[in-house]
Structure formats: C-alpha cells, structure tokens
Amino acid sequence: MLMLGLIARRVLGGLLTLLIVSVIVFAGTNILPGDATEAILGQSTSPEAVAGLRKALGLDLPAHERYLRWLAGLLSGDPGVSLINRLPVAQLIGPRLANSLLLTALTAAVAVPLALLIGITTAIWRGSLYDRVANVTAVSLVAVPEFLLATVGVILFAVQLRWVSAMATPSVGSFTQALQNFTLPVLTLSFAVTAQMARMTRAALLGVLDSSYIEMARLKGVRPARLVLHHALRNAAGPIANAVALNLSSLLGGVIIVEVIFSYPGLAKLAVDAVETRDMPLVQACAMIFCATFMLLVLVADICSILSNPRLRTR
Amino acid sequence: MSDTAAISSPRRRRLSAARQAGIALVVAWAALAAFGPYLAPYRAGDVVNVGVFAPMSAAHPFGTDYLGRDMLSRLLYGARYTVGVAMVATVLACMGGIALGILSAVRKGWTDSVLGRAADALISIPHLMFALVVVAAFGTSLPVLILMAAISYVPGSYRFARALALDINAMDFVEVARARGEKTAYVVWEEILPNMIVPLLTDFGLRFVFVVLLLSGLSFLGLGIQPPNADWGALVRENITGIYEAAPAVLVPAIAIAMLTISITLLIDGFSGRSRTMVR
Numbered sequence: 001m002l003m004l005g006l007i008a009r010r011v012l013g014g015l016l017t018l019l020i021v022s023v024i025v026f027a028g029t030n031i032l033p034g035d036a037t038e039a040i041l042g043q044s045t046s047p048e049a050v051a052g053l054r055k056a057l058g059l060d061l062p063a064h065e066r067y068l069r070w071l072a073g074l075l076s077g078d079p080g081v082s083l084i085n086r087l088p089v090a091q092l093i094g095p096r097l098a099n100s101l102l103l104t105a106l107t108a109a110v111a112v113p114l115a116l117l118i119g120i121t122t123a124i125w126r127g128s129l130y131d132r133v134a135n136v137t138a139v140s141l142v143a144v145p146e147f148l149l150a151t152v153g154v155i156l157f158a159v160q161l162r163w164v165s166a167m168a169t170p171s172v173g174s175f176t177q178a179l180q181n182f183t184l185p186v187l188t189l190s191f192a193v194t195a196q197m198a199r200m201t202r203a204a205l206l207g208v209l210d211s212s213y214i215e216m217a218r219l220k221g222v223r224p225a226r227l228v229l230h231h232a233l234r235n236a237a238g239p240i241a242n243a244v245a246l247n248l249s250s251l252l253g254g255v256i257i258v259e260v261i262f263s264y265p266g267l268a269k270l271a272v273d274a275v276e277t278r279d280m281p282l283v284q285a286c287a288m289i290f291c292a293t294f295m296l297l298v299l300v301a302d303i304c305s306i307l308s309n310p311r312l313r314t315r
Numbered sequence: 316m317s318d319t320a321a322i323s324s325p326r327r328r329r330l331s332a333a334r335q336a337g338i339a340l341v342v343a344w345a346a347l348a349a350f351g352p353y354l355a356p357y358r359a360g361d362v363v364n365v366g367v368f369a370p371m372s373a374a375h376p377f378g379t380d381y382l383g384r385d386m387l388s389r390l391l392y393g394a395r396y397t398v399g400v401a402m403v404a405t406v407l408a409c410m411g412g413i414a415l416g417i418l419s420a421v422r423k424g425w426t427d428s429v430l431g432r433a434a435d436a437l438i439s440i441p442h443l444m445f446a447l448v449v450v451a452a453f454g455t456s457l458p459v460l461i462l463m464a465a466i467s468y469v470p471g472s473y474r475f476a477r478a479l480a481l482d483i484n485a486m487d488f489v490e491v492a493r494a495r496g497e498k499t500a501y502v503v504w505e506e507i508l509p510n511m512i513v514p515l516l517t518d519f520g521l522r523f524v525f526v527v528l529l530l531s532g533l534s535f536l537g538l539g540i541q542p543p544n545a546d547w548g549a550l551v552r553e554n555i556t557g558i559y560e561a562a563p564a565v566l567v568p569a570i571a572i573a574m575l576t577i578s579i580t581l582l583i584d585g586f587s588g589r590s591r592t593m594v595r
Contacts, residue, residue, distance in 0.1 A: 013435075016432075017432070017435045017436050017439055018439070020432065020433070020435075020436035021436050021439050021440060024436060024437070024440070025440075025448060028448050028449065028452050029448060029451060029452045030452075031452060136581070139580055139581060139584050140577045140580065140581065142580065143524055143528070143573070143576035143577045143579075143580040144573045144576070144577065145528055145531055145532060145535075145548075145569060145572050145573060145576070146532070147532070147535050147548075147551055147569055148551075148566075148569035148570065148572065148573050151551070151555075151558055151565055151566060151569055152566070152569075154558050155558055155561045155566070159558065159559055159561060160561065249441075252441045252444070253441050253442060253443045253444075253532075256443050256444070256447075256532075256536070257443075257532055257535065257536070260535075260536055271444070271447055272447065272536055272538070274451070275447045275448075275450055275451040275538060276537070276538070278451055280451065280452075283447065283448060283451045284448075286444075287440070287444050287447070287448050290440075290441055290444045291439055291440050291441070291444065294439060294440075294441050295439045298439070
C-alpha cells in the first residue's frame with residue numbers, strides 16, 4: 001500500500017513537472033516580439049491585415065490565455081496549425097511519429113538484448129581481459145558523437161561495400177529491404193545506448209554480487225556463471241530494468257542526429273526542419289512529444305526501482 | 316574507495332601514469348584551443364590550389380574541404396569554437412549549479428523545493444531538444460549558444476552539488492564550525508566548498524564532454540556556429556557530401572571531436588576510480 005502511494009506520488013510529480021515543462025516551452029517560444037503574423041505575411045503588410053490575422057490566430061489575447069488555449073489544444077490532440085504550410089500540426093506529426101517509433105523500437109530490439117548479454121557476461125568474467133576491454137570500449141563509445149559513427153558507417157557499408165543505402169526510408173517491404181534501410185541508423189543509435197546500458201547492467205549485478213548470500217553461495221562452490229545467472233540476476237532485475245528504461249530515454253537525443261544524417265522522415269527531422277523555418281507551433285508540439293516520452297521513460301525507470309527496492313517501501 | 320589500500324603498488328603506478336598522460340592531454344587540448352589559429356599553415360578562408368576534397372598529402376595533411384581550403388587550418392581555427400565555447404558554457408553551468416546547489420542544501424525549506432522542482436522540469440527536456448527550442452526562439456549566435464548550453468546543464472550540476480553539500484553539511488566539522496558561531500558564508504566558503512572540489516572537478520569534466528557533444532551536434536544540424544566560422548561539428552556538416560569520396564575532410568573533424576571527448580572521459584574514469592571499482 002505504501003509502495004502504491006509512493007508510485008502515485010511519483011506519477012503526480014511527473015505530471016506537475018510536465019506542466020512546468022509546457023510553460024517553459026511555451027514561454028521560451030513566445031518571449032520574443034515579432035509573432036506568427038510576421039512569419040506568415042512578411043514584414044511589409046498593412047496594419048489591418050496584421051490585425052485581422054492576429055485576431056484569427058488568437059494572438060490578440062493575453063499570454064496566459066493563449067497558453068491555456070494551446071495547452072487545451074495539445075491535450076485534445078490539436079496543437080494548432082503549421083505557420084509554413086497551413087496544415088494541422090497533428091496531421092504533420094502523425095506519420096512522422098510512427099516512423100520515429102519504428103526506428104527507436106528497432107534500436108531497442110537490438111540494443112537491449114545486446115546490452116544485457118554484454119552486461120551479464122562481463123559481470124560473470126569480471127576482471128578478465130574481456131571485461132576490461134569491454135569497459136574501456138563502453139566508456140569511449142559513450143563519448144563518441146553519433147555523426148562520427150554514422151559517417152564511418154556510411155563510408156564503409158554504403159560507399160565502399162555498397163551493402164546498404166546511405167538514405168533511410170521507413171519501408172519494411174521485404175526483409176532485405178528493411179535490412180538495407182535500417183541497418184545503419186539502428187546500428188549508429190545502438191552503439192552509445194548499448195555501451196551505457198551494459199555498464200549499468202554490470203554495475204547492478206556487481207552490486208548484488210557483493211551481498212553476503214552470494215558470498216555464501218560462492219563459498220559453497222557455486223560456479224561464477226551459475227552465481228550470476230541463478231542467484232544474482234533475479235535480485236538485480238529491478239536495477240537492470242531501471243538502467244534499460246533510463247538509457248532508452250537517452251535515445252531521444254541521438255535520434256535527432258541520426259534522422260537528419262540519414263534523411264529519415266521521422267519526428268526529429270520534422271522538428272529540425274521546423275526550427276529552420278521557425279515554425280513555432282510545430283516546434284512546440286515536437287518538443288512536448290519528446291519531453292513527454294523522455295519523462296515517461298524516466299518514470300518507468302523510477303517505478304522499476306521503487307518496485308524492486310524493499311527499503312523504499314518503508315520510507 | 317575502501318579498496319584503494321588493497322591495490323598493489325605496480326597497479327597504482329600504472330594508474331598515475333595514466334593520470335599524467337591525461338593531464339598532459341588536457342593541457343594539449345587547451346593549448347590547441349588557445350594557439351590553434353597561430354599554428355595554422357593557412358588562414359581559415361584561404362583556398363589552396365589542389366581542388367576540392369583532396370586526399371591527405373604532405374602539403375595538406377588532412378586534405379582540403381568542399382571549397383578547396385586546407386583542412387588542417389580549418390580544424391585549428393575551429394578548435395577555438397569547439398573547445399573554447401564549450402569551456403565557457405561548462406564553467407557557467409557549473410558555477411550556477413554549484414551556487415544554487417549549496418544554497419539549496421544550506422537553506423533547505425521552500426528554496427530547496429522550488430529549485431528542485433525547477434531542476435526537475437529543466438532536466439526533463441532532452442538537451443538537444445532544448446537547444447532546438449532555444450534556437451527556434453532566439454536564433455543562433457555565440458551568446459545564445461553559450462547561455463543555452465549553460466542553462467541546459469545547470470540542473471545536473473545543481474543536483475550533484477546539492478547532494479554533495481548536503482552530505483558535507485551533516486558532518487561533524489561543519490557542526491563544530493556552526494557551534495563556534497561562524498556565519499553561514501564562512502561555513503560555506505571555508506568548510507563546505509573546499510571539501511567539494513575534487514568530485515566537482517570530475518563532474519565538471521564529464522559535463523564538459525556532454526557540452527562539446529551537444530554543441531557540435533547542434534552545429535552538425537546547421538543550427539550552431541554559423542558560417543564563415545566553423546567549429547568541428549560544422550566542419551563535418553559542410554563537408555558531408557565528401558562522404559561519397561571518403562574524403563578526409565568529413566572524417567577528420569568528427570574524429571577530432573571523438574578524440575577530445577574520449578580522452579577526457581577516460582581521464583575522468585581514471586580519476587574517479589570508477590572503472591577500477593567496476594573492474595574489481
């Protein structure tokens with residue numbers, strides 16, 4: 001019961017934070033003078049035209065009323081109209097969001113099992129050469145910019161070997177086609193996420209391996225592999241789930257770079273294009289979707305640790 | 316860090332060699348940022364006579380870029396932006412974070428709750444997305460980029476500094492200082508802050524790496540440093556078509572960023588002893 005209360009408080013806190021984020025995003029994109037009318041009509045128009053358009057767009061209202069309108073629209077799935085091509089933002093975002101979800105889901109499908117495998121094996125053979133090499137590689141990979149991995153990948157596999165295409169389209173017609181389109185972006189995205197996730201998985205396992213019941217099992221002569229897989233893994237499941245969710249949230253930064261490099265028609269590419277054209281309603285909506293997804297993953301990570309940590313139950 | 320004593324001496328010597336190498340590396344990067352333009356064989360805008368996307372040669376060690384400019388010189392000029400701008404932004408972020416973190420830890424109460432809630436909100440915006448929103452609103456200029464990166468990384472620094480300060484604030488020697496009747500300013504300045512320095516330095520290094528990646532990522536998207544100036548991320552972007560000729564112009568700046576960030580990350584990893592505790 002106490003734990004349920006804790007989770008409920010965490011969810012409420014998350015919602016409050018999301019509300020503050022929406023204020024930051026809205027205020028940030030509205031703080032400068034010169035509003036949407038200028039973007040639509042250009043600088044040299046009659047004051048009457050500007051006033052008419054301002055009224056039509058609701059820009060003559062005070063800021064807090066515009067915020068509330070925007071928030072209500074956002075919640076009801078209508079985050080306004082694009083300033084550039086006058087299409088509803090929701091209509092622009094829909095297919096792009098699906099594409100981005102496909103890309104990130106594929107990445108997760110590659111990264112999570114791989115990270116668990118590396119994390120668990122390095123924990124079993126800790127201190128071995130394999131472990132140390134994996135550790136230094138992981139530390140380094142986290143610091144590598146995505147565009148280096150992507151350019152090296154393109155030069156190697158698309159330009160030199162011609163195995164895959166340098167552009168990614170979200171089509172999965174056949175298996176080979178899907179492989180062609182998604183190999184490079186998914187691999188690029190996977191590297192850093194896998195590295196960090198594997199490190200945290202390993203750390204979580206080692207945390208459990210230091211406890212006295214493991215010492216007991218070790219003294220009874222249980223072999224390292226069985227020790228980790230049978231005895232430690234179950235108790236490390238919570239922290240590992242936490243690590244997985246937390247690191248998936250870091251995908252959201254990488255996906256922006258990767259979609260642009262491979263011209264992948266996803267939400268992040270849409271957001272970057274919208275920033276270039278200063279299409280504020282679109283920028284706002286994309287930003288809110290990113291923040292909400294990010295917070296959802298962090299929330300899941302937190303709930304995983306609450307559920308798995310008996311000490312948190314009494315606090 | 317209880318296992319430090321258990322490490323045999325040859326191991327420790329190897330670690331300190333790694334530290335020395337790391338420190339030398341950081342000095343080298345700083346020097347590159349400070350003196351890069353003076354070392355450059357050509358000026359950043361000079362077009363040399365060997366065509367575009369030239370391969371590596373003795374005269375042009377990193378080839379030429381998409382306009383036929385010497386890549387080595389472009390890189391040396393860009394160091395100032397990549398290393399320098401990120402450094403300024405990180406210093407601002409950490410100073411802000413440390414000040415607010417200590418304030419939170421010492422004042423507690425509603426100051427702490429308000430600051431904590433604000434940090435929660437800011438940290439919930441992915442850094443690159445925050446950067447996009449800021450650039451969409453304010454355009455892109457050096458002050459905007461620096462302030463954006465600084466604000467984006469204040470919450471992380473704040474949380475780190477706050478946790479540290481809370482720990483130290485609860486220690487006996489702080490209690491003693493308060494009992495002596497010292498003022499809060501004295502306690503913060505003389506008792507709390509000096510004990511935070513080492514962990515704060517490693518945190519600073521890590522945050523610097525993130526800021527470098529953020530700013531070069533933004534430049535790569537074409538929304539960071541604007542032409543004719545170019546940091547290393549912008550160099551990758553402007554030469555991206557060279558990818559089809561496997562030109563050094565597109566790879567070298569990206570590798571330069573990776574070398575900068577990886578060397579600092581490994582250095583921090585050695586300093587904080589995290590890899591060692593993880594290995595053992």
